[in-house]
Amino acid sequence: MVAPSFIRARRSAMFIPGDRQSALRKAETLGSDVVIFDLEDAVAPAAKQDAREAVRAHFAAAPASPVERVIRINGLDTPWGTEDLLAARAAMPDAVLIPKVESADTLLAVVDALEQTDAPDMLRLWAMIETPGGIVNAATIAARGREAGVPLACLVAGTNDLYKATGLAGPGARAHAHPWLMQIVLAARAADIAVLDGVYNDHRDAVGCAAECQEGAQMGFDGKTLIHPGQIGAANAAFSPGPEAVARARRLVAAFAEPQNEGRGVIAFEGAMAERLHLEQAEALLARAARIADPDRQGKEPANADESLSHAHGN
Numbered sequence: 001m002v003a004p005s006f007i008r009a010r011r012s013a014m015f016i017p018g019d020r021q022s023a024l025r026k027a028e029t030l031g032s033d034v035v036i037f038d039l040e041d042a043v044a045p046a047a048k049q050d051a052r053e054a055v056r057a058h059f060a061a062a063p064a065s066p067v068e069r070v071i072r073i074n075g076l077d078t079p080w081g082t083e084d085l086l087a088a089r090a091a092m093p094d095a096v097l098i099p100k101v102e103s104a105d106t107l108l109a110v111v112d113a114l115e116q117t118d119a120p121d122m123l124r125l126w127a128m129i130e131t132p133g134g135i136v137n138a139a140t141i142a143a144r145g146r147e148a149g150v151p152l153a154c155l156v157a158g159t160n161d162l163y164k165a166t167g168l169a170g171p172g173a174r175a176h177a178h179p180w181l182m183q184i185v186l187a188a189r190a191a192d193i194a195v196l197d198g199v200y201n202d203h204r205d206a207v208g209c210a211a212e213c214q215e216g217a218q219m220g221f222d223g224k225t226l227i228h229p230g231q232i233g234a235a236n237a238a239f240s241p242g243p244e245a246v247a248r249a250r251r252l253v254a255a256f257a258e259p260q261n262e263g264r265g266v267i268a269f270e271g272a273m274a275e276r277l278h279l280e281q282a283e284a285l286l287a288r289a290a291r292i293a294d295p296d297r298q299g300k301e302p303a304n305a306d307e308s309l310s311h312a313h314g315n
């Protein structure tokens, strides 16, 4: 499958605490593909109401944005979740991010709650996978989340909560978590939805952040969640096809188009075997590069949710 050129890039998804009222507007201008307005863990209990109101006011004042906008609500099993969901429903972001999703039932509960509102048009949902139960059930969550009525578009790894819940600690924690992260990637790919890596907490460590962005790209994530504007450049670079990869993809497409290769399933290309699946990968990479180079395309989402979620890769 070749990636349609309208699929949004989600290389960088920056969290901003919802109660940082004065910074909300600026956050959308700093170069990340996605801004996630957080009502959950970045907001203290006493500030939940203010954060909800600040995000609501921000969306009312600026109904459109050049970036994809996501609101992370508190879980429906908390004292704030239902109010958050109603506020998000009114704001109409591109998606609502549900924290600590442990089973598809969590998503179905959100859908039920939305259906009880007087304007139940379905919002896209994103799901944080950040608990042991969420990892164990990731494939079912992603698969059932794509069934009719649950418009799940993206899984997001929550490494802080995952480390907390499992006891993983120390400098080697991420290496130990690799199998779990790959389970999230695999679950998303099997369901043909997007998947984002967890945050890098040390926002003053540019080298470490860049290395983790590169690693996330190699692991198959579409992008990385971020906590600070200083991390956006590293994520955008790591999750964009590089110039050498683009040049090679163009040569591969040209090679398959040569008359002597017409109809062939496999060719020798620059000393290695290239099959038609590699051609599709090269075409997907070129489509992604074109999309990133032309930010106007970011806004062109099709009406058909299935099309917009359709996915292909070619880093």
Ligand SMILES: CC(C)(COP(=O)(O)OP(=O)(O)OC[C@H]1O[C@@H](n2cnc3c(N)ncnc32)[C@H](O)[C@@H]1OP(=O)(O)O)[C@@H](O)C(=O)NCCC(=O)NCCSC(=O)C[C@H](O)C(=O)O
Pocket (backbone or CB within 6 Å): 014, 015, 016, 017, 023, 026, 027, 038, 041, 042, 128, 130, 157, 158, 159, 160, 161, 162, 198, 199, 203, 226, 227, 228, 229
């Ligand atoms: C980490 C921070 C608390 C650091 O804040 P601060 O010390 O104020 O940063 P700076 O002084 O370097 O800020 C410089 C300017 O940049 C703006 N800024 C900072 N962070 C953001 C941001 N996230 N979005 C937009 N703008 C930002 C400042 O306002 C300064 O601007 P100016 O005054 O105009 O110069 C802080 O960065 C922060 O709060 N980050 C986000 C934290 C957050 O949202 N956490 C929740 C998500 S992480 C998570 O929970 C993932 C998952 O659930 C898991 O379990 O892992």
Ligand SMILES: [Mg+2]
Pocket (backbone or CB within 6 Å): 041, 099, 128, 130, 158, 160, 161
């Ligand atoms: Mg979390």
